[in-house]
Amino acid sequence: MKVLFAGTPLNAARTLSSLHENGVEIVGVLTRVDAPIGRKKVLTPSPVAQTAESLGLPIIKANRVDPSVLEEIKLLGADLGVVVAFGAIFRTETLMALPKGWINLHYSLLPRWRGAAPVQHAILNGDATTGVSIFQLDEGMDTGPIHSIIPTEITPGETSGELLDRLTNLGISGLLEVIPRVAAGLAVTTPQDETAVATLASKLNRELAHINWNESxxxxxxxxxxxxxxxxxxxxxxxxxxxxxxxxxxxxxxxxxxxxxxxxxxxxxxxxxxxxxxxxxxxxxxxxxxxxxxxxxxxxxxxxxxxxxxxxxxxx
Incomplete structure (x- = not known):
């Protein structure tokens, strides 16, 4: 089965590399356009773009899937899309462009912490557990039916960076189980738990990081x-x-x-x-x-x- 990988940051790059090493047939990579980095604002390819280039994979750079990008995607001939922190919501025409649709790896136990910063919000909230969810992508924000959920405990004193490293490894293991099931037509999804309270993990900003010493x-x-x-x-x-x-x-x-x-x-x-x-x-x-x-x-x-x-x- 031919796979199109979509992602941007370092954890997504690690996932791309591992899938490739484990024999997943990746026919192309979708990632965001080069961004200014550092004090000198040097335009720099995303970690996923750099990894894809090192692996010799075709690269599509775009911040959203417009009609021209969609045509590029179709030309790759992928059967399934795998999304890991790409950073954009796909519309119906994009979701329908691949025969087996798109699956998304998300770093929380959905429907808890839907959105951009689930790892940080789990720690900020003092959650005892979190995990990864692999789900079928739809037009909502992390609302699609679930292929697989893998829970893990949050260690006291664990930083977001440390937790994300562990979750990345769990996510890779989960994808290596789910992708073959999708390829064989044996994948079974279940709707997200409607009895659970959905929470939103909004983007981080500097003001949110300001310490209020009146808190405990x-x-x-x-x-x-x-x-x-x-x-x-x-x-x-x-x-x-x-x-x-x-x-x-x-x-x-x-x-x-x-x-x-x-x-x-x-x-x-x-x-x-x-x-x-x-x-x-x-x-x-x-x-x-x-x-x-x-x-x-x-x-x-x-x-x-x-x-x-x-x-x-x-x-x-």
Whole structure:
């Protein structure tokens, strides 16, 4: 069976490479157009485009499937489309263009966390489990019937980058089971669970990554993990942006035992070599890795050495 692969970011590129290595007949790749990267805004092919080129596969670059792109797709002669984070919703004419339609790999347990950032929202919400869903693509946003669901637990302290790596591996395994079933005409789908509450995983932005120190330390830990590696959780120190790369909640604290100290939310609390920040609901957050404005990522203890013990530090 001939497959057209559609995707853009690094996890999709890893999936493309693995499918190719495992003998899936990929006749072409659809990916988004080259995008400006870095401070110099150099136009750079997507990770999927770079992988497809290294594999010698035909490449179609487009941000949406218009009539001309649709004709290019049809000329490839694919039977099935496999979508992994392409970044656009396909219309009916595109969905009907391939004999066996399109299947989509999504990094959540649908219908939970439909949308652009399911991995980050699962961690941000404090979910204990997540997984991958492989479903038949329709015109809705991640609403099609399910081919396969593979659950997994979210490890405490796991970042979005780390979780996505694991989910990518699970997704590859799932696709290598589903694609042969589709090819053999043995695939069976089930509608998404209508009794489950569908949730939306909206796109991330810098404001969402801003730390609110009035929240509990556990909530802030979830935020720090969810925003790593992009866009990174941040706060403000002396009028400049200050990134928190890694942190751990310590939970409730007996404020009476620390009499005479200012525990305004966002205050730095000196405790030996540990860097603690007071948070809402009587909790403390231990900073592990930070990135002050204009500097490299460093251990929080190294950063704290430059702070005088009697100096008041307030993050806002």
């Amino acid at each position: 330390a556990h909530q802030i830990e979830h935020l720090v993990c969810a925003m790593n590696p992009e866009p990174m959780a941040w706060t403000t120190l002396d009028g400049e942006s200050f990134r928190v790369i890694a942190a751990r909640a310590l939970g409730a604290v007996d404020w009476a035992a620390l009499e005479g100290t200012d525990f305004e939310a966002g205050s730095l609390v000196h405790s030996g070599n540990r860097v603690l920040v007071s948070c809402g609901h009587g909790s403390l957050l231990e900073l592990k890795e930070v990135q002050p404005a204009g500097k490299q990522i460093m251990r929080a203890s190294d950063w704290m050495r430059g702070i005088k013990s009697d100096q008041k530090v307030l993050f806002i």
